[in-house]
Amino acid sequence: MTGRVFVSRLPLRLSGRVYRKVCAQTGARSFSRAVTGVTGGSGLTGDVDRFGGVTVDLARVGLPGDISEDAFGRILQGSLARWKSEGKQAVWLRVPISLTRCAAAASAHGFAFHHAKDDHAVLALWLGGGPSRLPAFATHQVGVAGAVVDESAGKVLVVQDKNKTKNAWKFPGGLSDPGENIGATAVREVFEETGVRSEFRSLLSIRQQHRHPNAFGMSDLYAICRLSPLTYRIDFCTQECLRCEWLGVGELAETSSATPVTSRVARLLLFGLERGFDKIDLAMEELPAVYSGVLYQLYHRPLPTQS
Amino acid sequence: MTGRVFVSRLPLRLSGRVYRKVCAQTGARSFSRAVTGVTGGSGLTGDVDRFGGVTVDLARVGLPGDISEDAFGRILQGSLARWKSEGKQAVWLRVPISLTRCAAAASAHGFAFHHAKDDHAVLALWLGGGPSRLPAFATHQVGVAGAVVDESAGKVLVVQDKNKTKNAWKFPGGLSDPGENIGATAVREVFEETGVRSEFRSLLSIRQQHRHPNAFGMSDLYAICRLSPLTYRIDFCTQECLRCEWLGVGELAETSSATPVTSRVARLLLFGLERGFDKIDLAMEELPAVYSGVLYQLYHRPLPTQS
CATH class of the missing domain: 3.90.79.10 (Nucleoside Triphosphate Pyrophosphohydrolase)
Incomplete structure (x- = not known):
């Protein structure tokens, strides 16, 4: 019965959840935007969203079509180290079905399937603190x-x-x-x-x-x-x-x-x-x-x- | 206003749809049942459902963990020829994330992702006539x-x-x-x-x-x-x-x-x-x-x- 009471509280406990909710509102759009990442000495780069997540579309980063699991694993390892040092909260990998061997390599670094449909799979890795707060796929x-x-x-x-x-x-x-x-x-x-x-x-x-x-x-x-x-x-x-x-x-x-x-x-x-x-x-x-x-x-x- | 009129009609147009609906009621269960298939000279075998679909769990058929895409492709090709000659309606492949290179090989034979979650992906191939009538995943x-x-x-x-x-x-x-x-x-x-x-x-x-x-x-x-x-x-x-x-x-x-x-x-x-x-x-x-x-x-x- 307190009426119009405004009391803010520390949002720390909820920060992951906010990422989850707001990320659900942007994740799909990220995939449809141009991905600017390239592979090279600096590793993978992708779209960065305002919630600290990065999205990499493996169909658009110039990977050789016959890249081996080991070679991709090394590129990913270097990129992950960089993303962690930059304080990124999450990494999304969009993997075309022809490159699914990269999914196995990613799983060795903690990635799991988020969803898959028709000709591609999406894997995700939560880098923030605590359990993953990434938005779920259709339930x-x-x-x-x-x-x-x-x-x-x-x-x-x-x-x-x-x-x-x-x-x-x-x-x-x-x-x-x-x-x-x-x-x-x-x-x-x-x-x-x-x-x-x-x-x-x-x-x-x-x-x-x-x-x-x-x-x-x-x-x-x-x-x-x-x-x-x-x-x-x-x-x-x-x-x-x-x-x-x-x-x-x-x-x-x-x-x-x-x-x-x-x-x-x-x-x-x-x-x-x-x-x-x-x-x-x-x-x-x-x-x-x-x-x-x-x-x-x-x-x-x-x-x-x-x- | 015809009241209790019973008129049967040829079910051919709907046979695929019936597979879709009824298969939705069994697909998930199939995955949890023991898969009896093995690889060998005769190729992959899996659980056969009563709607003419076969489900193969690649984690349980004894594939070498380092099987190459080419080697799996050859096994799958032989198995597909057999399933087609047997009149199978559909094939489901459950692929653990460590073996996702097999998904790429399967895609070369027409398989597509049905869904994926956590540590595995499920691919499907419709072998029946007309467009695929397989049940969709959560929408x-x-x-x-x-x-x-x-x-x-x-x-x-x-x-x-x-x-x-x-x-x-x-x-x-x-x-x-x-x-x-x-x-x-x-x-x-x-x-x-x-x-x-x-x-x-x-x-x-x-x-x-x-x-x-x-x-x-x-x-x-x-x-x-x-x-x-x-x-x-x-x-x-x-x-x-x-x-x-x-x-x-x-x-x-x-x-x-x-x-x-x-x-x-x-x-x-x-x-x-x-x-x-x-x-x-x-x-x-x-x-x-x-x-x-x-x-x-x-x-x-x-x-x-x-x-």
Whole structure:
């Protein structure tokens, strides 16, 4: 209850974390900027960011394509000594797949994989005090299910997966493709699994689950959307689904042959059918990002004054 | 309106997608199972999954630690010819960082990085028809902000970041650590930035943004939580924040010195203060996962019959 109290504290404990957070806002950009480093008597040089990190793109520093692990290790060792003497906080190495032998040499000097994608890997070494405070790479996969509700009939589209030990009803869905919006995933997956065309109406629920065996051990965020049907004829994917039906929402809420999340969402939908979907919906709106102007999608409860 | 119509269709178009989806459910497990492959006259062998994929862990197949890129390339070439003749759909190579030179050799045969983390990289090659349908690695980072509402004073805790061109109010927050729940991130970040202790009450909003420069070009999911204060004295991080205040919720909703999402959530909070937070909240509940029994966290609108 202290109101507008300004008390600063020593930031030392948090300095690494600040690097982590702010570095996450610049790391990717560093890679896309011109790297000015060259190899030579002075070793590797790269882009230096304002948080004391240096980024070296091995595709752009003029290394011989057939450089040996030993030769690269010697260059890196000299460069590391210099970066340490200069007080650098971290080193990022962007390694093209053709030069991956350099990653092995870097690992002998403490580097580890930060991430890799397609034709390159990124390794990092934390030089600051204490445990590494470098920003993590993407941690979550995003899956989406679509609950297509036929309001006039009080029914919802459900499937049963093939090859499961227990035949339980669930909503059709699957993983988002990279760059795909939640609503678009729901509409696409519903069509691919069931043949039914639909349109996005709202976000109903989010589930978070960690150390997910289906996500290479990473975390999983699962969104369930409410969709409206544009077509009604079922033409389901027989490789993926055992059954597909328009089932009464009340029946789905009651049956024991449904996954727990499906039962819960069925109860939500029943409440929505009886009292209005505005009771259960999160509306989506596109807003511009504050600095880039790029549109993002924002979900929250509808505001009474919202147009 | 066709009701319970069952029409199967040819699954050929979707067979790759089914591999993608189902493979996502097994890929990680494959890596943790014993790999039985050995190198020899017959080349590499690995675990075969039921979707026609084979996983080879190069740390466990008895390769000489100093195997050359050329020598590994020859072994891989022979193995690939065999896998293709056997109709395999995909090959996964788990490469320890000490053997990353093998990744370069694999790339000459069409392999690309799927992901990498710490001490190993995973490469993949799609052998099925058409474009690769292999499941993607994690695509999203998750950031969380906490709106700590002092209901009795009608105020909310806001900060202004240092080093921004425009001084705009926002809620304290930051990236989730791997394995950290959304609510825990909000509470932790609020304390680290402001010194205020709080507890999780609800999820208010989710934002999705793609090709995010602050996420190594991946996607960003940003969750805004409602928190209740346990302490009120501000002791903010001067490295990260320029200012930190308990600001009137109405004032925050009106000011032009706030990010668009902050203004929008302030309007939500004002509505909640006036009409009850049950109008804007998504409640959280822990439920057991259907097969593993592990608890996950589920967010949705409260149900009237929910205990």
